[in-house]
């Protein structure tokens with residue numbers, strides 16, 4: 001039998017693309033999970049304060065807040081966690097397989113700590129006042145440490161998706177080489193700082209409902225200080241983080257995200273800082289709706305663009321700088337026994353080497369050309385581009401200026417994509433007839449005719465940046 005590609009069937013989501021499906025689930029999950037980790041620290045700190053300063057009223061707050069966490073963070077977190085698994089497994093099967101082959105034990109350890117964390121939150125809520133203070137504090141700190149450990153163990157995987165951080169890993173395939181690099185520590189710093197900031201905001205949702213005036217003032221001020229400290233730390237960590245990114249990520253950040261995304265982040269950071277200053281100054285003015293709105297703003301204008309831009313900045317890869325987002329292997333990874341797919345598709349094309357291509361499409365004929373083009377475009381491009389003219393994910397028709405000219409489209413496939421000249425797109429050395437079929441299909445996609453082709457503009461921008 002001929003050599004075949006290790007591709008899986010394609011999952012296509014019209015309009016928003018699979019990337020957005022994962023992004024939406026991921027954002028909700030990050031909000032829930034970071035809130036719980038931050039809250040675990042808040043628990044430990046406030047419980048210590050309550051015991052040492054002999055202020056049992058604080059425990060009333062902790063009980064209420066713990067219940068709120070259980071219902072929101074833990075339930076939402078436990079639903080969206082498996083949701084991420086389901087969606088990534090079908091959207092990016094080779095990506096997730098690559099991660100599992102690197103990090104299976106790390107993931108297993110993370111689950112152990114997560115288990116401790118879940119027991120911890122129940123213990124925190126239900127054991128208040130039922131066990132002696134010393135034991136309660138021990139539990140509270142174990143809960144905080146176990147919670148943070150889940151973050152310490154998951155961030156290596158997220159960092160590795162951006163890049164292994166050094167060339168060494170490609171040779172050794174070692175988990176430690178993959179995990180603990182410069183990008184990891186900066187990334188962990190950003191998320192740790194963020195968890196304090198977000199816990200400060202979420203904590204206000206409950207603090208604002210406290211009956212006792214003094215406790216309400218004290219806790220709201222505590223939350224404000226914690227939130228502010230988180231924000232300051234996060235700003236520094238974020239700057240460090242940007243210094244630890246690979247070249248392709250920095251290029252995408254500079255050319256496609258920076259002015260706008262930077263402004264959104266700056267406005268959000270300033271608003272959040274002002275919010276915390278206000279709640280520190282006038283704690284009794286804090287309303288539940290304000291804290292809720294602040295949390296929502298952090299999710300919509302902080303987390304969502306952050307998740308999306310991390311996805312964009314990894315381009316053309318989904319993980320490890322060797323698995324392209326369209327699931328092809330870009331290079332050999334001797335440490336993992338992975339072989340580049342590029343020579344095979346260059347020699348035999350995709351139609352004849354992908355198991356899931358229907359038999360009548362193995363060879364292109366005038367009758368099946370459009371269907372073959374459609375299949376190839378879904379496999380090669382749809383992970384990163386919507387095929388609908390108004391799709392949310394970099395819609396392909398618009399990027400080709402709604403061109404109805406197969407020739408012009410093919411020129412792009414023949415040049416930039418064939419030779420891998422666009423730093424944020426995979427190299428696609430497909431045979432002549434497959435490129436032709438894709439061009440015919442893309443030209444057949446419906447769409448308006450407003451904008452001129454943006455192809456030329458973007459190419460000049462890349463050249464101006466001196467990449468490739």
Ligand code: HEC
Nearest residue numbers: 315316325326380381384394399400422424425426455458
């Ligand atoms: C790994 C993800 C990825 C894949 C796969 C991918 N692209 Fe792209 N593509 C991008 C990104 C990112 C951009 C930049 C988008 C922007 O400027 O908004 C882009 C931009 C483009 C552009 C605009 C011109 C340019 O050079 O920026 C065209 C045309 C294009 N892609 C065509 C394709 C075609 C055709 C395929 C499939 C054969 C494809 N892309 C596959 C990520 C991808």
